Amino acid sequence: ISRADLDLVRAFPKGFLWGAATASYQIEGAIKEDGRGPSIWDEFSATPGKVFQGHTGEVATDHYHRVPEDIVLMKELGLSAYRFSIAWPRVLPQGRGAINAAGLDFYERLVDELLAHGIAPFVTLYHWDLPLSLHKVGGWTNRDTAYAFADYADIVTKRLGDRVANWITLNEPWCSAYLGYGCGIHAPGIQDRQAAFVAGHHLLLAHGLALPRMRANIKSVAQVGLSLNFTPTYASDEREETKRDTELTDLFVNQWFISPIAHGRYPEGLFEALEVTPPPMQDGDLELIGAPIDFLGVNNYTRDVIRGGTIPARPDESVKVGPVPGACYTEMGWEIHPQSFNELLLRLYHEYGMQALYITENGAAFKDTWNGDGVVHDPRRIAYIQEYLQAAAEAVEQGVPLRGYFTWSLLDNFEWAEGYSKRFGIVYVDYQTQRRIIKDSGHWYKALLSAHRDASTL
Numbered sequence: 264i265s266r267a268d269l270d271l272v273r274a275f276p277k278g279f280l281w282g283a284a285t286a287s288y289q290i291e292g293a294i295k296e297d298g299r300g301p302s303i304w305d306e307f308s309a310t311p312g313k314v315f316q317g318h319t320g321e322v323a324t325d326h327y328h329r330v331p332e333d334i335v336l337m338k339e340l341g342l343s344a345y346r347f348s349i350a351w352p353r354v355l356p357q358g359r360g361a362i363n364a365a366g367l368d369f370y371e372r373l374v375d376e377l378l379a380h381g382i383a384p385f386v387t388l389y390h391w392d393l394p395l396s397l398h399k400v401g402g403w404t405n406r407d408t409a410y411a412f413a414d415y416a417d418i419v420t421k422r423l424g425d426r427v428a429n430w431i432t433l434n435e436p437w438c439s440a441y442l443g444y445g446c447g448i449h450a451p452g453i454q455d456r457q458a459a460f461v462a463g464h465h466l467l468l469a470h471g472l473a474l475p476r477m478r479a480n481i482k483s484v485a486q487v488g489l490s491l492n493f494t495p496t497y498a499s500d501e502r503e504e505t506k507r508d509t510e511l512t513d514l515f516v517n518q519w520f521i522s523p524i525a526h527g528r529y530p531e532g533l534f535e536a537l538e539v540t541p542p543p544m545q546d547g548d549l550e551l552i553g554a555p556i557d558f559l560g561v562n563n564y565t566r567d568v569i570r571g572g573t574i575p576a577r578p579d580e581s582v583k584v585g586p587v588p589g590a591c592y593t594e595m596g597w598e599i600h601p602q603s604f605n606e607l608l609l610r611l612y613h614e615y616g617m618q619a620l621y622i623t624e625n626g627a628a629f630k631d632t633w634n635g636d637g638v639v640h641d642p643r644r645i646a647y648i649q650e651y652l653q654a655a656a657e658a659v660e661q662g663v664p665l666r667g668y669f670t671w672s673l674l675d676n677f678e679w680a681e682g683y684s685k686r687f688g689i690v691y692v693d694y695q696t697q698r699r700i701i702k703d704s705g706h707w708y709k710a711l712l713s714a715h716r717d718a719s720t721l
């Protein structure tokens with residue numbers, strides 16, 4: 264570990280949580296086992312042309328059968344926290360109604376094993392795997408799905424609320440709403456701008472309805488929040504139309520969900536900018552949605568640079584500029600820009616008044632290879648995490664109440680529409696054998712975490 268890394272860890276307070284994140288459909292596999300019902304991602308990935316080379320989550324990283332081994336890996340890495348998601352269709356195969364005991368048992372064993380190893384569980388209730396039966400009756404465009412989610416949240420926290428303190432209702436509802444219903448690149452693959460905003464409202468409502476019911480079930484000091492994705496937007500030039508389109512993109516990409524959560528209202532001009540009518544709402548919805556959360560989970564990977572005046576100029580269409588001269592990109596084609604991460608954290612604190620923040624996802628995909636020698640060199644991932652942590656450290660020094668950092672991801676996994684073609688793990692997975700190999704970035708992360716522990720005990 265370098266001198267610079269030692270300085271880096273000193274910026275993070277004692278008790279700061281260091282973790283890694285995953286999601287059920289991306290790692291579990293075993294989609295037909297022990298009574299799990301089908302999800303929209305089973306159907307979507309089985310539909311030709313939707314996912315890279317027809318990849319599916321049928322086996323994924325086989326985590327469902329490898330929990331003990333994977334927890335040993337986390338322990339080896341020295342993680343103080345682990346963020347994972349619960350597959351709703353394992354708990355409620357039809358989305359509502361009959362509970363599948365084996366599903367709850369699986370997550371209870373996972374939680375108990377984490378606790379036995381001194382790793383704090385951060386549980387996400389919804390990371391995109393909606394039970395297919397709920398989709399058949401409209402999915403997130405149906406208001407009833409929000410009530411079904413609240414019942415599901417109640418069931419899970421009744422079972423695990425005596426030992427899990429940290430909960431995330433939804434992961435990136437923007438993606439569920441827009442990628443799922445607006446442009447259709449994610450399940451359920453619907454292309455309907457208007458439907459995206461209806462779905463978005465019901466996702467927010469689901470969060471709002473679940474919040475008080477979860478808190479009632481959590482025994483220790485409840486920490487309930489949600490994780491939102493942010494992609495800060497920057498203007499590529501000084502022109503008026505560039506300024507306008509940059510603001511419109513920000514409205515759509517960054518403000519759509521945080522504004523109702525933080526302020527109890529949709530941001531002004533959102534629906535007009537996207538040329539949709541406001542979603543149907545009932546009295547009291549925005550109060551539920553805007554109820555205080557205990558923390559905000561921040562997922563950030565990159566920024567967007569916008570060139571205005573592109574026709575058509577609706578912010579969900581292509582107004583991004585091509586490669587920024589001199590910039591570096593990951594395998595996803597996402598620009599590496601730590602400064603925007605720093606500014607995002609400051610904004611969430613100052614403009615949105617978030618009093619506790621966790622980075623619940625940050626990481627990078629690169630072309631990692633393994634030659635059979637048990638070593639994976641990924642210097643660019645180390646540099647990425649280092650630079651983003653440096654930006655986070657500066658935010659902490661500037662007063663941002665940052666409580667923890669989870670890198671995406673613990674393991675290489677099923678990267679949604681990209682299938683297995685993109686590797687985000689700090690641990691490599693050889694999909695032929697399911698062997699796990701800690702990448703150089705994993706070894707580096709481990710050293711960093713242990714340096715932070717040492718610095719904290721001084």
Ligand code: GBH
Nearest residue numbers: 286434435438448492494562624671678687
């Ligand atoms: C996260 O989403 C997910 O939570 C996680 O499951 C996933 O594996 C990880 O990141 C890596 O991708 O409008 O098509 O240009 C990613 C957040 C937000 C990033 C939307 C891409 C623009 C998509 N994403 N963003 S698009």
